[in-house]
Amino acid sequence: xxxxxxxxxxxIAHSLRGEVFGPAQNLHGATYxxxxxxxxxxxxxxxxxxxIGLALDFLHEVLQPLKYQNxxxxxxxxxxxxxxxxxAKYIFDRMADHLRASPGxxxxxxxxxxxxxxxxxxxxAWAAYEGTLGAA
Amino acid sequence: xxxxxxxxxxxIAHSLRGEVFGPAQNLHGATYxxxxxxxxxxxxxxxxxxxIGLALDFLHEVLQPLKYQNxxxxxxxxxxxxxxxxxAKYIFDRMADHLRASPGxxxxxxxxxxxxxxxxxxxxAWAAYEGTLGAA
Amino acid sequence: xxxxxxxxxxxIAHSLRGEVFGPAQNLHGATYxxxxxxxxxxxxxxxxxxxIGLALDFLHEVLQPLKYQNxxxxxxxxxxxxxxxxxAKYIFDRMADHLRASPGxxxxxxxxxxxxxxxxxxxxAWAAYEGTLGAA
Amino acid sequence: xxxxxxxxxxxIAHSLRGEVFGPAQNLHGATYxxxxxxxxxxxxxxxxxxxIGLALDFLHEVLQPLKYQNxxxxxxxxxxxxxxxxxAKYIFDRMADHLRASPGxxxxxxxxxxxxxxxxxxxxAWAAYEGTLGAA
Amino acid sequence: xxxxxxxxxxxIAHSLRGEVFGPAQNLHGATYxxxxxxxxxxxxxxxxxxxIGLALDFLHEVLQPLKYQNxxxxxxxxxxxxxxxxxAKYIFDRMADHLRASPGxxxxxxxxxxxxxxxxxxxxAWAAYEGTLGAA
Amino acid sequence: xxxxxxxxxxxIAHSLRGEVFGPAQNLHGATYxxxxxxxxxxxxxxxxxxxIGLALDFLHEVLQPLKYQNxxxxxxxxxxxxxxxxxAKYIFDRMADHLRASPGxxxxxxxxxxxxxxxxxxxxAWAAYEGTLGAA
Numbered sequence: 001x002x003x004x005x006x007x008x009x010x011x012i013a014h015s016l017r018g019e020v021f022g023p024a025q026n027l028h029g030a031t032y033x034x035x036x037x038x039x040x041x042x043x044x045x046x047x048x049x050x051x052i053g054l055a056l057d058f059l060h061e062v063l064q065p066l067k068y069q070n071x072x073x074x075x076x077x078x079x080x081x082x083x084x085x086x087x088a089k090y091i092f093d094r095m096a097d098h099l100r101a102s103p104g105x106x107x108x109x110x111x112x113x114x115x116x117x118x119x120x121x122x123x124x125a126w127a128a129y130e131g132t133l134g135a136a
Numbered sequence: 137x138x139x140x141x142x143x144x145x146x147x148i149a150h151s152l153r154g155e156v157f158g159p160a161q162n163l164h165g166a167t168y169x170x171x172x173x174x175x176x177x178x179x180x181x182x183x184x185x186x187x188i189g190l191a192l193d194f195l196h197e198v199l200q201p202l203k204y205q206n207x208x209x210x211x212x213x214x215x216x217x218x219x220x221x222x223x224a225k226y227i228f229d230r231m232a233d234h235l236r237a238s239p240g241x242x243x244x245x246x247x248x249x250x251x252x253x254x255x256x257x258x259x260x261a262w263a264a265y266e267g268t269l270g271a272a
Numbered sequence: 273x274x275x276x277x278x279x280x281x282x283x284i285a286h287s288l289r290g291e292v293f294g295p296a297q298n299l300h301g302a303t304y305x306x307x308x309x310x311x312x313x314x315x316x317x318x319x320x321x322x323x324i325g326l327a328l329d330f331l332h333e334v335l336q337p338l339k340y341q342n343x344x345x346x347x348x349x350x351x352x353x354x355x356x357x358x359x360a361k362y363i364f365d366r367m368a369d370h371l372r373a374s375p376g377x378x379x380x381x382x383x384x385x386x387x388x389x390x391x392x393x394x395x396x397a398w399a400a401y402e403g404t405l406g407a408a
Numbered sequence: 409x410x411x412x413x414x415x416x417x418x419x420i421a422h423s424l425r426g427e428v429f430g431p432a433q434n435l436h437g438a439t440y441x442x443x444x445x446x447x448x449x450x451x452x453x454x455x456x457x458x459x460i461g462l463a464l465d466f467l468h469e470v471l472q473p474l475k476y477q478n479x480x481x482x483x484x485x486x487x488x489x490x491x492x493x494x495x496a497k498y499i500f501d502r503m504a505d506h507l508r509a510s511p512g513x514x515x516x517x518x519x520x521x522x523x524x525x526x527x528x529x530x531x532x533a534w535a536a537y538e539g540t541l542g543a544a
Numbered sequence: 545x546x547x548x549x550x551x552x553x554x555x556i557a558h559s560l561r562g563e564v565f566g567p568a569q570n571l572h573g574a575t576y577x578x579x580x581x582x583x584x585x586x587x588x589x590x591x592x593x594x595x596i597g598l599a600l601d602f603l604h605e606v607l608q609p610l611k612y613q614n615x616x617x618x619x620x621x622x623x624x625x626x627x628x629x630x631x632a633k634y635i636f637d638r639m640a641d642h643l644r645a646s647p648g649x650x651x652x653x654x655x656x657x658x659x660x661x662x663x664x665x666x667x668x669a670w671a672a673y674e675g676t677l678g679a680a
Numbered sequence: 681x682x683x684x685x686x687x688x689x690x691x692i693a694h695s696l697r698g699e700v701f702g703p704a705q706n707l708h709g710a711t712y713x714x715x716x717x718x719x720x721x722x723x724x725x726x727x728x729x730x731x732i733g734l735a736l737d738f739l740h741e742v743l744q745p746l747k748y749q750n751x752x753x754x755x756x757x758x759x760x761x762x763x764x765x766x767x768a769k770y771i772f773d774r775m776a777d778h779l780r781a782s783p784g785x786x787x788x789x790x791x792x793x794x795x796x797x798x799x800x801x802x803x804x805a806w807a808a809y810e811g812t813l814g815a816a
Contacts, residue, residue, distance in 0.1 A: 001537070001538050001539070002493050002496070002497070002535070002536070002537050003535065003536045003537075003538075004492070004493065004533070004534075004535045004536075005533065005534050005535070005536075006532055006533050007395065007531070007532035007533070008532070009394050009395055011296075011300050011301060011302050011393070011394065012300055012301050013285035013286075013299050013300050013301040013342070014285075014301070018182045020182055020184075020187045020190070021182075021187065021189075022189060023339060023340040024189075024283075024340055026340045026341060026342070027285050027342045028283050028284055028285050028301060028339075028340040028341060028342065029283060029284050029285035029286070029300060029301010029302055029303075029342075030283050030301055030302070030303045031301075031302045031303040031304075031393060031394050032303075033394070033395050043491075043493055043494070046426045046428055046429075046489060046491070047488070047489035047491045047493060047494045048428075048489075048491050048493055049493055049535065051428045051429065052492070052529075052533045052535075053429075053430060053432075054428070055533075056532065056533070067295060067300075068295035068296055068298045068300040069298060069300060070285070070298070070299045070300065070301075080183070081182060081183040081184075083179075083182070083183045083184050084140070084188070085138050085140065085179055085183060085184055085185055086179070086183045088138070089138070121188075121283070121303060122281050122283065122303050122305070123143070123279065123281055123305050123803065123804070124142055124143035124144070124192065124803070125140070125141065125142050125143070125188045125191075125192070126140075126141050127138070127139065127140045127141070127185065127188075128138070128139045128140075128141075129137070129138050129139075130137050130139075131137070143803065145802050145803055147704075147708050147709060147710050147801070147802065148708055148709050149693035149694075149707050149708050149709035149750070150693075150709070154454045156454050156456075156459045156462070157454075157459065157461075158461060159747060159748040160461075160691075160748055162748045162749060162750070163693050163750045164691050164692055164693050164709060164747075164748040164749060164750065165691060165692050165693035165694070165708060165709010165710055165711075165750075166691050166709055166710070166711045167709075167710045167711040167712075167801060167802050168711075169802070169803050203703060203708075204703035204704055204706045204708040205706060205708060206693070206706070206707045206708065206709075216455070217454060217455040217456075219451075219454070219455045219456050220412070220460070221410050221412065221451055221455060221456055221457055222451070222455045224410070225410070257460075257691070257711060258689050258691065258711050258713070259415070259667065259668070259687065259689055259713050260414055260415035260416070260464065260667070261412070261413070261414050261415070261460045261463075261464070262412075262413050263410070263411065263412045263413070263457065263460075264410070264411045264413075265409070265410050265411075266409050266411075267409070273809070273810050273811070274765050274768070274769070274807070274808070274809050275807065275808045275809075275810075276764070276765065276805070276806075276807045277805065277806050277807070277808075278804055278805050279803070279804035279805070280804070290590045292590055292592075292595045292598070293590075293595065293597075294597060296597075315763075315765055315766070318698045318700055318701075318761060318763070319760070319761040319763045319765060319766045320700075320761075320763050320765055321765055321807065323700045323701065324764075324801075324805045324807075325701075325702060325704075326700070327805075328804065328805070352591070353590060353591040353592075355587075355590070355591045355592050356548070356596075357546050357548065357587055357591060357592055357593055358587070358591045360546070361546070393596075395531060395532070395551070396531070396550055396551035396552070396600065397548070397549065397550050397551070397596045397599075397600070398548075398549050399546070399547065399548045399549070399593065399596075400546070400547045400549075401545070401546050401547075402545050402547075403545070415667065417666045417667055419568075419572050419573060419574050419665070419666065420572055420573050421557035421558075421571050421572050421573040421614070422573070431611060431612035432555075432612055434612045434613060434614070435557050435614045436555050436556055436557050436573060436611075436612040436613060436614065437555060437556050437557035437558070437572060437573010437574055437575075437614075438555050438573055438574070438575045439573075439574045439575040439576075439665060439666050440575075441666070441667050475567060475572075476567040476568055476570045476572040477570060477572060478557070478570070478571045478572065478573075529555070529575060530553045530555065530575050530577070531551065531553055531577050562726045564726050564728075564731045564734070565726075565731065565733075566733060568733075624727070625726060625727040625728075627723075627726070627727045627728050628684070628732075629682050629684065629723055629727060629728055629729055630723070630727045632682070633682070665732075667687070668686055668687035668688070668736065669684070669685065669686050669687070669732045669735075669736070670684075670685050671682070671683065671684045671685070671729065671732075672682070672683045672685075673681070673682050673683075674681050674683075675681070
């Protein structure tokens with residue numbers, strides 16, 4: 001299995017609901033360093049999983065609506081606890097959509113067949129979501 | 137699959153038995169940066185794998201008996217080579233016990249179903265143990 | 273010159289006023305990894321600049337009022353742009369006060385005579401404030 | 409599953425063929441930080457996956473023919489696009505050969521049964537190849 | 545003293561002349577992670593040393609002519625050994641020119657009065673050049 | 681001012697005397713990542729502060745007597761608290777001796793005129809010693 005991972009980041013405000021979160025129930029914020037890993041079993045004709053420059057552009061586009069936002073105010077997160085895990089899954093889903101809408105990219109068994117999104121929230125904590133990509 | 141990873145560290149002395157270890161047969165020491173990853177297939181009702189603050193507390197408690205110790209003197213390691221791999225497995229087992237003894241934590245298929253313990257011993261070497269958690 | 277540096281972090285929300293800040297004028301947030309360096313010309317009788325455990329405790333105490341806060345709501349920052357540089361200086365000043373109020377710590381020429389506070393706000397940007405500590 | 413990972417690096421020149429690579433079609437270069445992970449299900453009699461000192465020596469030997477080279481000039485890469493992914497696979501194959509030729513190392517189900525090679529090419533991009541090792 | 549540091553990188557080919565360089569006399573390459581620190585004694589009216597977004601743009605512009613190049617072919621480096629130290633100084637000088645040509649930036653005692661350029665060439669080596677900026 | 685920094689590490693056991701050290705009074709250990717910075721005002725005829733390969737060799741030689749040792753047993757540290765600060769100063773002094781004994785290296789105003797030794801002992805603490813080098 002081959003993989004390529006690219007890194008970008010977002011700086012957001014948000015609050016969490018639930019006693020388990022303690023002081024993180026306050027409106028606070030985070031820099032999330034976002035590592036997006038693309039996996040495929042065989043390289044394409046250029047000898048790559050995905051072009052690194054293209055992958056960085058894709059990640060930039062997917063993160064753009066989140067950059068410098070208060071997640072509590074975004075329609076897409078109404079009624080949702082924007083935990084690190086939930087944001088990781090959200091970025092995964094948006095990138096899956098983005099890949100499928102990109103003419104030059106093959107998704108599924110013959111192409112990018114899985115991804116992993118890791119969000120580093122502090123020097124001592126990070127969370128991730130990984131999953132496969134159906135061809136659809 | 138979702139995961140959350142938290143980081144802590146221990147500073148210990150020990151010696152290794154066996155010619156393969158060369159100078160590490162001497163009594164020497166290490167700072168082990170310890171990354172503990174918790175995995176579950178579905179998030180809980182709060183939208184998390186495990187609360188990051190709780191996970192950091194758990195890791196702190198599990199590491200406490202090792203902090204600032206000479207592992208050669210600890211009863212639990214008598215007759216055992218305390219290689220980085222062995223310590224990783226030891227921490228994995230202690231954390232599994234700790235999770236199972238924690239009322240608010242679900243272990244197994246419907247909860248935390250796997251873990252990975254990574255010990256970074258120097259800028260150019262680290263070791264890990266990962267495994268699943270039966271419901272027990 | 274000797275130095276000891278300890279690391280902690282804060283996760284805060286805030287907004288910045290001024291066109292130069294572009295999208296950072298929105299309410300957003302940051303994880304600031306905080307590195308606090310203590311400097312002295314000669315070590316004390318124990319052979320240290322400051323005990324690392326004590327330094328970590330001090331940093332924790334100084335950062336406590338900022339952790340999980342919206343800086344826009346804090347009285348101390350009213351009318352102030354809470355840029356990374358400004359927060360670094362604020363932490364410097366609070367730590368200077370803290371050191372001077374700590375009976376076992378010597379501040380000034382015969383003790384801790386300078387400090388540097390570095391705030392890492394993303395993988396590609398950080399800011400710092402450094403200065404000397406008068407004895408008084 | 410246990411693993412041990414060791415780190416070394418190479419500094420090489422190369423160029424890539426294909427419009428997708430944009431400016432990387434120029435002769436340019438890279439420092440590749442190389443992380444090589446060895447995996448086995450059970451530890452050996454010494455309580456290790458592989459001795460870390462030995463693993464570092466092995467990695468050094470495998471990387472030696474690439475260090476300070478222009479990959480465009482090496483016979484082994486003629487007609488091949490030396491993308492990060494391709495170099496990762498090449499190092500994987502050379503290390504597999506090296507392990508099989510080393511008398512004290514067991515390869516396959518009862519020994520080192522899988523490896524992962526990660527090449528970090530910049531602060532925001534890396535690529536990897538991982539696979540199993542047949543006993544052969 | 546306040547400072548702001550921003551990070552970018554270049555991937556270049558080059559060769560060095562002189563027996564002291566051993567195998568680095570070959571045409572090879574490097575990823576240089578470039579950290580550029582701007583220093584000023586007092587913050588400006590916005591409470592900053594320099595806007596971080598602007599600083600990242602400036603660094604990107606200054607590095608652009610070096611990205612994906614063979615330094616041996618660039619007119620500006622003819623007859624010069626492009627050691628890490630020399631490239632650091634070159635970037636320092638180009639950034640100094642760039643700052644002085646930027647209408648909104650004050651250079652010298654009342655503004656950005658010093659800079660430091662650090663180039664990280666591998667996990668275990670980096671070089672830097674630092675100096676003051678005259679007003680001129 | 682130019683600088684070159686190289687990195688190596690040591691893994692040692694030791695204990696500290698004095699109540700201030702709390703649990704670190706036990707025999708324990710540490711991995712110290714050692715960063716040695718060499719500074720000079722002007723580059724030499726090769727365009728360098730010191731050859732990076734040579735600097736790595738020098739650091740390796742200076743650290744060799746400490747690697748995999750119990751510092752409590754070494755004659756040179758009898759009656760000394762081997763705090764991180766003290767070890768940093770010790771390495772500084774040994775490297776200064778080493779430079780002065782190396783025929784091809786110029787020490788003092790026309791050559792390597794200052795050094796800084798940083799020892800990273802954990803993910804959240806490090807210490808350093810820096811000083812100038814007389815020509816002697």
